[in-house]
Amino acid sequence: MLSRIDLRRGAAAADRAALRHLLPRAVIDVAGAVDEVRPVLAAVRDRGAAAVREFTLRFDGVDVCDPRVPPQALAAALAGLAPAVRSALVEAADRARRVHLAQVPADLTVEVAEGGLVSERWLAVGRVGLYVPGGLVAYPSSVAMNVVPAQVAGVGSLAVASPPQAAHGGLPHPTVLAACALLGVEEVYAVGGAQAIAMFAYGLPDLGVPAVDVVTGPGNVFVAAAKRVVRGMVGIDSEAGPTEIAILADDSAPAPIVAADLVAQAEHDPLAACLLVTPSAALVEAVEIELTRQVAATRHRERVEAALAGQSAAVLVGDLDAGLAVVDAWAPEHLEILTRDPATVAARVRNAGAIFVGPYTPVSLGDYLAGSNHVLPTGGTARYASGLSVHTFLRCVHVVDYTRDALAAAAPHIRALGGAEELAAHVEAVEVRLR
Numbered sequence: 258m259l260s261r262i263d264l265r266r267g268a269a270a271a272d273r274a275a276l277r278h279l280l281p282r283a284v285i286d287v288a289g290a291v292d293e294v295r296p297v298l299a300a301v302r303d304r305g306a307a308a309v310r311e312f313t314l315r316f317d318g319v320d321v322c323d324p325r326v327p328p329q330a331l332a333a334a335l336a337g338l339a340p341a342v343r344s345a346l347v348e349a350a351d352r353a354r355r356v357h358l359a360q361v362p363a364d365l366t367v368e369v370a371e372g373g374l375v376s377e378r379w380l381a382v383g384r385v386g387l388y389v390p391g392g393l394v395a396y397p398s399s400v401a402m403n404v405v406p407a408q409v410a411g412v413g414s415l416a417v418a419s420p421p422q423a424a425h426g427g428l429p430h431p432t433v434l435a436a437c438a439l440l441g442v443e444e445v446y447a448v449g450g451a452q453a454i455a456m457f458a459y460g461l462p463d464l465g466v467p468a469v470d471v472v473t474g475p476g477n478v479f480v481a482a483a484k485r486v487v488r489g490m491v492g493i494d495s496e497a498g499p500t501e502i503a504i505l506a507d508d509s510a511p512a513p514i515v516a517a518d519l520v521a522q523a524e525h526d527p528l529a530a531c532l533l534v535t536p537s538a539a540l541v542e543a544v545e546i547e548l549t550r551q552v553a554a555t556r557h558r559e560r561v562e563a564a565l566a567g568q569s570a571a572v573l574v575g576d577l578d579a580g581l582a583v584v585d586a587w588a589p590e591h592l593e594i595l596t597r598d599p600a601t602v603a604a605r606v607r608n609a610g611a612i613f614v615g616p617y618t619p620v621s622l623g624d625y626l627a628g629s630n631h632v633l634p635t636g637g638t639a640r641y642a643s644g645l646s647v648h649t650f651l652r653c654v655h656v657v658d659y660t661r662d663a664l665a666a667a668a669p670h671i672r673a674l675g676g677a678e679e680l681a682a683h684v685e686a687v688e689v690r691l692r
Contacts, residue, residue, distance in 0.1 A: 258548045258562075259519075259533065259571045261541070264579065276586035281568040282636065283499040283528035290482035294451040298486055301455035305463040312452040317420055319427040319447075323464070324456075326428055326445040334434035342397075345625070346436055350401045352628035357409040360647040372663030376656040382492070384414035384467060385650060386457030388474030391420035391449060394525075395430035398624060402631050402645060403474050404440045410650035416469065417442050418456065420449025450476070454483035458491050473645060475632060494649050495642060498635040499528035502620055503589035503609075505580050505602065508537040510595035514616055515540070516547035518593060519569070520561055521621050527563035532587060533571045534580045541571045581605055588639040591620045610639045665691055 262279060300308035306324070314320045335343075366376040387403040389396055400417065407415055417437050419429035428434065428447050437445050446466075448456055460468035468491070472484060475497035484493045502522040504515055519531045533544060552561050574580045577596060584592055588608035596602050599615040606612055610633030613620055624631050632645035659667075668687050675684035 258545060258552065258565050259531075259541075259569055260566075262570050262572045264583065265536075265573050265575045273582070273586040276583060277637065280532065280572070280583070280587045281570050282501065282530045282587075283568045285478045285481070285498050285528070287478060287481050287485060287496060287498075290478045291486055294479050294482045295486060297451040298455040298458070298483060301452055301461075302459040305461045307463075309448055309452050309456055309461065312450070313421060313448060316450055316452075317422070319421040319423050321421050321427050321447050324421075324446045324448045324461075325464070325466075326434060326447055328443065330428055331434050331438040331443070331445060334431040335438035337431060338435040338439075342432065343435070343439065346397060346401060346439055349398060349626050350405055350440060352626060353401055353405045353630065354409060356628040357406045357630075357647050360406075361409065362648075362651070370663055370666060372660035373667070374658045376658070378654045378656060379651045380654055381411035381413070382470040382650055382652065383412070384469045385412050385416070385471045385473065386454075386469040386491075387415065387417045388453055388457075388472065388476055388480060389417060389419040389429070389433055390474070390476045390480070391422060391430055391433065395432050397430075397432040397436035398631065399474065400433060400436035400440065400442075404437075404442055406630065406645060406647045407473075407650050408440070410647045412650050414444075414467070414469075415442060416444040416446065416457070416466075418446040418448045418453040420453075421447035451479045451483035454480060454487060458487035471650060473632070473649060494632065494645050495634055495638065497632070499530065500525045500591075501530040501532070501589050501635060502591045502593065503532040503534060503584045503587055504593045504595060505577070505584050506533065506535045506537070506540060506593075506595040507577060507597060508535075508540055509597050510535070510537075510540060511616065512540060512543035512547045513551075514619075515544050515595060516551050518619055518621075519544070519548065519565065520551050520555055521619070522591070523561040523564035523569070524555065524557040525560075525564075527560050528568065529564040531565060531569040532584075532589065534574060534583050535571070536574050536576050536580065538573060541573065544571070577602060584609065588634075588637045590633045590635045590639065591623070593618075593620060608640045610634045610644050661690070 362379050364378050385407050389399045419433050421427045457469045457472045460466050471492040473494040481496040522531050523529050555561055585608045590610040592609035593613045594603045603612050603614045623629050630645045634642040671687050672684050
């Protein structure tokens with residue numbers, strides 16, 4: 258079921274650039290999708306709510322006159338939420354809130370010279386737009402993962418958009434609405450795709466919907482393309498691509514657990530990428546046997562089979578050091594460590610969106626209840642990007658406060674640097690204060 262990549266011999270295992278070409282990953286053409294979404298974005302910018310309505314009918318098959326979800330629909334969704342799901346969402350939000358509260362940075366002041374102070378203040382953005390996808394499944398957990406860090410950061414105005422669904426009367430999925438209501442989000446829109454990103458970026462003045470400062474949340478290739486186009490006008494978290502998992506395992510890893518975690522990630526999307534990296538050929542054989550059994554019994558069999566047969570593989574390496582080189586080169590969204598002394602191995606990882614340590618820490622725990630955020634960098638961007646956090650919604654502002662004596666002490670250096678750069682007016686702006 259999984260293709261095999263044997264890196265036990267040769268230099269490829271030590272060559273990061275070569276590894277990136279060898280290792281499978283879903284290819285999505287965001288650049289190509291940009292050309293498709295530009296007319297959508299321009300139409301929403303120029304024609305507002307009328308364009309949103311047209312595209313919603315075209316792409317979602319629902320005619321939505323007013324995209325704002327009425328308060329009574331939010332209340333009804335929350336009232337109809339199964340008690341067990343409600344309890345789970347409350348617990349998930351509480352754990353996430355505890356982690357994200359610990360992320361809030363403290364303001365600081367540094368005296369860089371006598372009478373010269375530089376303070377660093379962290380300020381929340383004014384308004385954010387949070388996108389919750391509504392494709393193959395509903396994602397109430399993504400509501401919590403986006404909303405909680407924004408609330409903890411102190412964002413004053415928060416809006417959620419999620420695609421309308423004909424099966425639910427042209428509203429987003431009721432569990433998504435219930436999660437919004439549970440978290441106190443009152444501004445929710447039945448808008449999906451590129452038109453939702455355009456609504457956030459440009460606002461809908463004809464409906465009194467203000468533009469936002471930051472857009473976050475995962476979506477399909479058209480959502481990613483739209484975020485690419487509006488980036489700069491608004492901040493974005495990332496251009497999220499298909500989900501992915503790497504499992505670094507040795508011969509101590511239980512094959513049923515490894516197979517179960519590969520299947521769990523593959524059920525997200527036919528484009529999900531699943532990588533097993535191990536020095537144990539026996540483990541690969543045992544996992545293949547388990548996959549045959551587990552995939553046959555899983556609910557989303559076709560989706561799982563497509564992902565595992567597509568951009569997924571079992572990678573054989575000479576040892577765990579080589580395995581670490583492989584996962585660092587691939588820079589997965591999720592990385593599980595199923596080895597002897599997994600914490601020590603995990604401490605050596607450089608590139609991953611989130612790391613899950615040991616046999617009792619599956620990715621699905623992180624998806625829902627670990628307290629960590631499940632909106633993570635994909636497509637190898639974990640080499641330089643981080644997951645969604647409080648910092649996504651904060652800005653650092655420096656406040657500079659010098660006395661006259663402190664400016665005078667710095668003046669000779671300013672004269673020297675200003676002269677070297679031939680910026681005489683810079684120097685004069687200091688001299689005029691000291692004369």
